[in-house]
Amino acid sequence: MNKGLFSVKSFLTAFCTLFALTVLAQGQAQKGVVDKIIGVVGDRIILQSDIQNAIADAMRSGEKLPSNAPCVIMEHAILQKILALQAERDSIPLTDEEVESQMDLRVRNWIMQFGSQAELEEVAGKTVYQLKDDQRPMIKEQMLSDRMRNKVVSDVHITPTEVKAYFEKIPKDSLPFLESELEVGQIVLLPPASKDVEDYIYNEMLGYKKQIESGATTFEALAKRVSEDPGSRERGGTYEVNRSDKSTWDPVFLSTAFRLKAGEISLPVKSNRFGYFLIQQVSRRGDAARIKMILRIPPVTENELSVAKKTLDSVRAEIENKKISFKDAAYKYSDDENVKNYGPYVLNRDGSTYVTIDALDKDMVNTIKDMKVGDLSKPVEFTNDQGKKGVRLVYLKSKTEPHRMNLVDDYAKIADLALEQKKAEVLDKWISKKIPTYYILVDKQATQECPELNKYETTDKGF
Structure with a gap:
């Protein structure tokens, strides 16, 4: 499966994330387009739309696609399902909590990508909770697949001699610059900042709170005028936050945001990492909340x-x-x-x-x-x-x-590439032994366009 130094590896890395976004693309799919099953692995299916949407998402994200992108994605989808099914056979541990944690992370990334939960739901045509229900099996399959792969290649190592041999096999005109x-x-x-400056900023923000509550101005107008947070200033201070997102927000910010009632404005909140916040809760659903905030950074x-x-x-x-x-x-x-x-x-x-x-x-x-x-x-x-x-x-x-890539300056990079190739070879051998133990069907047109998929079929029935 050595199809190039960087392109296929980087594309598949992006594909692992993009494949989980196909539901979003399906939400925008044109009516009347007929979907069909183009692959079966055990009791799991691969849809033509899965492949098409993954390619469309990759193109929208600016990924450089290999010329045989549909074949690469189809093969990856088959491999992922074999690995996931084997992980279940081997009882590789994966808790519901781990899946939910990964699911929450994905949703937060989508919200950041689309700007708000409302925008995400509009694009997908579904609520966040419906999205989670749709995506959960896919996320679980991907996590099981990754763990099974890691188990298969966990003992694979590389020696300096192997690194040198790998490098010498690369055609000179293929070495990247x-x-x-x-x-x-x-x-x-x-x-x-000095205590006097902090006190001044705190009192200014108390003044903002009074102006908003008296109706003299709006939270949005003040945020656009005085907030020092470039990420939300033009949106009137609006953010979608999740209670578990402690890597992005200070605990004191999150606890304040979720303690407020809808429409309520906090007192100025100090964050050592950022500055002073004024927070208004707009709405809340479980561990997700829509808030508005104004940030002021006391100058040093x-x-x-x-x-x-x-x-x-x-x-x-x-x-x-x-x-x-x-x-x-x-x-x-x-x-x-x-x-x-x-x-x-x-x-x-x-x-x-x-x-x-x-x-x-x-x-x-x-x-x-x-x-x-x-x-x-x-x-x-x-x-x-x-x-x-x-x-x-x-x-x-x-x-x-x-x-130009060479062994002296780029040994660590070349060693990583050599190790990945060796792992791929070990995984290929493992897959070859496992293929006969699964019921696998591949669409005839897909095998005609992608001959490398023929090796996966375990039945001559075709479809």
Whole structure:
């Protein structure tokens, strides 16, 4: 199943998510289009619309599709069902709570994608609860499939000799040209504003509350005028929130939002991560709520920033005098909440610490432009994604120049690719042994267009 270095792997990664969105596309499907079953695995079916909608969703998302996308998706769908059925045979554990947690995560992502729960429901033509009912079997199947695959390939490892052999088999003209990549770390201090400034902001927000409750203005109008949250300001402060979404919102924000009654406006709520919130609950259904909010960020002055710079000057001296490593210093001193879970380095979407320049914020790009590998910057001011001013040390751990993939510069990447191919070969052998133990039918037209699907059929009945 080695169909290219990156394209098929990245497409299938996106497909795993896009396939779960087919119900949304079906909600918009044209009336009169006749659907049909094009595959059967055990007691599970694959519909033609599943394949068509997955391709349409991939195109809407800007994914680069391989030329044989329908064949790749069809084969992946068959494999997923075989793996899921085998997981059930082997009694691989998967709790209802785990499925619901994944389902809630998907729904929250869809709400963010479409802007609100109402927009999502309008596009899908269904309520969130109906969507969950429709999607739950699909999510469960995908999770079982992933766990079965992980079990099959859990003992697969790669040696340096195998990595070298894998690389030498790649045609020279097929080696990708890679952009410059960097490993960049940071130690962040976000000094609090002075008490006088915080008191001033708090009292201003009390004034907002009184203006709204007196009818002098509306929540939406004030949010558009004074809120410092770019994500909701133009929507009049509107958000869809879920009680379990603690990675996005502070616990104090969530507890306040869900304690309010419909139409009620909170007192100003302080969040160390963001600033001060004024919250109004619009409506609530279970653990989901529609709210409006105004965010104000108490500004820090040069005095607070100066104190933070002096602190980081001391931290920098500790690192340069080898009293502490950069990583340990980040864990000890940084105010960046991501450090605890992900470390001090900027991460790529796949979790890698190797990023291209466009993954860095403008302030950081400006900081590293004259740095050499191994340099640790002096304390520099910056503004984070939430609009808070802070000070940070920036460490340039490594940097590659644009180049053709090679073993010296890209060993880790090549090793990952070689390992994935080896896992795919092990999985192929495992699948070959399992295919005869399942009842599998594939549409004749599909096998004509995709000859590689013939190997899955276990009956000559066809359809």
